[in-house]
Amino acid sequence: MADTGKASMQVNIVSADRPIWSGQARSVTVPGTQGSMGIMPDHEPVLALLQEGNIRVQATDGGRQSFHVDSGFASFDSNKLTVAVDHYLEDVDQGQQS
Amino acid sequence: MASQLAFKSRIASTSALEKIFNAQEMIASSHIAKARTVAMEAKPYSDAIFDAVQALVAHTDDIRHPIVRKDEKNPRVAVLALTADRGMAGAYTSSVIRETESLLARLDQQSRQPQLFVYGRRGVSYYRYRNRSIVKTWEGNSDRPGVDVAREISQALLETYMTPAAKGGVSELYIVFTEFINMVVQKVRVLRMLPLELIRPDQEQPEEAIDAPVPDDEHGHQGDDRYAALYDFEPSPQEVLDAVLPKYIQSRIHECLLTSAASETASRQNAMHTATDNAKGLIDDLTRKLNATRQAAITQELTEIVGSADALNKEEE
Numbered sequence: 299m300a301d302t303g304k305a306s307m308q309v310n311i312v313s314a315d316r317p318i319w320s321g322q323a324r325s326v327t328v329p330g331t332q333g334s335m336g337i338m339p340d341h342e343p344v345l346a347l348l349q350e351g352n353i354r355v356q357a358t359d360g361g362r363q364s365f366h367v368d369s370g371f372a373s374f375d376s377n378k379l380t381v382a383v384d385h386y387l388e389d390v391d392q393g394q395q396s
Numbered sequence: 397m398a399s400q401l402a403f404k405s406r407i408a409s410t411s412a413l414e415k416i417f418n419a420q421e422m423i424a425s426s427h428i429a430k431a432r433t434v435a436m437e438a439k440p441y442s443d444a445i446f447d448a449v450q451a452l453v454a455h456t457d458d459i460r461h462p463i464v465r466k467d468e469k470n471p472r473v474a475v476l477a478l479t480a481d482r483g484m485a486g487a488y489t490s491s492v493i494r495e496t497e498s499l500l501a502r503l504d505q506q507s508r509q510p511q512l513f514v515y516g517r518r519g520v521s522y523y524r525y526r527n528r529s530i531v532k533t534w535e536g537n538s539d540r541p542g543v544d545v546a547r548e549i550s551q552a553l554l555e556t557y558m559t560p561a562a563k564g565g566v567s568e569l570y571i572v573f574t575e576f577i578n579m580v581v582q583k584v585r586v587l588r589m590l591p592l593e594l595i596r597p598d599q600e601q602p603e604e605a606i607d608a609p610v611p612d613d614e615h616g617h618q619g620d621d622r623y624a625a626l627y628d629f630e631p632s633p634q635e636v637l638d639a640v641l642p643k644y645i646q647s648r649i650h651e652c653l654l655t656s657a658a659s660e661t662a663s664r665q666n667a668m669h670t671a672t673d674n675a676k677g678l679i680d681d682l683t684r685k686l687n688a689t690r691q692a693a694i695t696q697e698l699t700e701i702v703g704s705a706d707a708l709n710k711e712e713e
Contacts, residue, residue, distance in 0.1 A: 312444055314543040314647070316437040332631050345451055346630035347639050371640060373448050382444035384543075384643070 305339035306358045308378045311365060313386040319355065319363060326379055327354040328372045337374055345373045353381060400693070403686035407679055414675035420484060421668035424661050427539060428579075431658040434540065438654060442647040449644050452637055453594045455627040462558060463592050463641045470561035472509045473568040474531070474553060474590075475499060478656040479519030481538040486667030488574065488582075488660050489518040495584045496572045511556070511566055515549065515653075531556070539657050539664075546650035553649075554642055557590050573652040574659035580666070582659035589648060592641070 309326055311318040326337045329351025337344075348370045355363040370383030453459065477496040479489045496512075496519075503510045511531045514520050516538045523530050532552055537545060559565030569590035575583045629636045 310440065310444070312440040314438065314441050314546075314650070315434070317440045330630055331635075335630070342628055343451075344628040344630060345448055345636055345640075346628075347636055369639075371448060371636070371643075373444070373451060375447075375451065380444045380447065382441050382448070382643075384547075 307337075307339040307341075307374075309355060309381070310379070311353060311355075311381045311383070313367070313370075313383050316386075318365060318383075318386050322358040323355050323379075324358055325356045326381075327352075328381060329353070329367075330372075335372075337372070337379055339377060341374050341379075343373075343375045345371060347371050348381070348383065350387075353383075400686060400689050403682055403689060407682045407686065410675055410678050410682065414672055414679065417668050417671040417675055421665055421672060424665035424668060427661045428658065428665065430540070431654070431661050435654045435658060438543075438647075438650060442651055445640065445644050445647045448640050449594065451627065452629075452633070452640060455629075456633050456637070459594060459637065461637055461641060463554075463590060463645065464594055465591055470565065470567035471507065472511055472561070472564070472566045473503060473570065474513060474556055474566040475503070475510045476513040476515065476549070476553065476569065476571045477519050478571065478573040478652060479514065479516030479522075479538070480660045480664075481517040481535060483518060484667060485660055485664040486670075488663040488667075489516070489522070491584050492572055492574060493519060493522055495586060499570060499572060499586055513549075513553065515545075539660055541650070541653035541657055543650060546646055546653055549653075550642070550646035550649045553590075554645060571649070571652055573656045574663075576655045576658040576662060579662050582663055587652065589645065592645070 306322040306324055307326075308320075309323040310320045324339070328335050328337065328346065329348050331347045331349045334351070335346060348367070350368045351366070353365045353367055355365075357363065366387040367381075367383040368385045368387060370381065372379065372381045374380075475496065477492055479492050483489070500510050500512070512523065512528065513532050514523060514530055515534045517535045520530070520533045520535060534545060534549060553569055556564075556566050557569055561567070568588060571587045571589050573585060573587065575585050577583055
């Protein structure tokens with residue numbers, strides 16, 4: 299991992315039939331079954347179940363993405379976050395604002 | 397010798413068929429590209445699930461889940477055969493059916509009671525015609541199976557598997573599918589899907605070695621125990637297990653469907669290619685026969701003309 303002041307992590311978001319998004323991110327918020335969970339780089343290894351909600355990604359290039367998904371799970375291991383969801387419902391467009 | 401007209405009409409109908417075979421072959425080869433993309437796009441998800449299951453196996457001491465081990469004795473087993481919806485795919489469906497039959501016979505010999513599940517219209521009509529009892533069937537889109545079909549199938553099969561023996565549940569699940577090796581070779585395989593065999597990542601598992609995550613340095617110098625203690629399951633390991641294992645089964649079934657679909661398309665393309673070649677050969681053959689007939693007719697006419705002219709000449713003398 300190239301440490302350039304701000305840490306980043308590799309994020310892969312996939313649904314059952316296709317990949318949705320992948321790239322470097324500074325933080326990701328996932329809708330865990332026990333409430334929203336924020337994941338930052340170098341988080342401890344975790345495997346969390348998800349419920350329906352929005353995944354919010356803050357990419358390293360400053361862009362923000364939000365994806366509305368239903369159940370699935372997120373796993374974080376060796377600075378790599380993988381979010382696997384059953385259905386990708388829609389793009390909640392937040393565009394490139396801010 | 398058949399009339400020239402008969403040859404001409406046979407040539408015409410064979411060349412019409414050849415066009416159809418050729419078109420089918422081209423359709424099949426365009427579907428293969430699609431099937432490949434679909435399989436590629438489903439791969440990250442199944443990899444993610446596989447990694448998650450591996451993590452679960454590595455970080456929980458003893459997985460106690462019916463999907464992994466079922467204790468009750470139950471002679472009933474489920475067999476799922478993946479066949480094609482449409483024909484014109486050479487021996488695709490018939491080899492799956494042959495393998496299924498031999499599996500059923502083997503299970504019968506072990507005095508088990510196989511319950512048949514069939515996917516694909518050809519397989520369904522085969523067993524319906526022979527009045528065999530089928531528990532459940534699915535049809536449609538066998539050359540492009542979506543996630544929905546995989547979900548339906550895995551839900552139905554898991555439900556049957558989870559039902560207690562007294563209420564008609566099964567103790568094992570076998571899947572007969574066709575593995576896509578390459579464009580020319582497809583192999584019918586029998587896979588025991590349930591109960592799931594989970595192998596700890598530190599043990600070698602030849603079949604899925606390719607899917608296993610590549611261990612990087614970070615894992616290397618960390619003690620396994622320390623590493624295990626660090627792993628966090630939300631909300632709890634048991635709940636994660638309950639949620640992830642069915643998904644894993646679904647994704648495995650989806651993989652089987654996808655590789656079967658690719659095999660189906662490939663064997664359809666091969667079959668249609670052979671049919672086109674055969675039609676070409678037949679047309680050549682018929683054209684040759686037509687020419688021979690035409691030559692014979694001309695020769696006969698000439699002989700008649702020459703003969704009658706000779707006869708007239710002789711009369712004048």
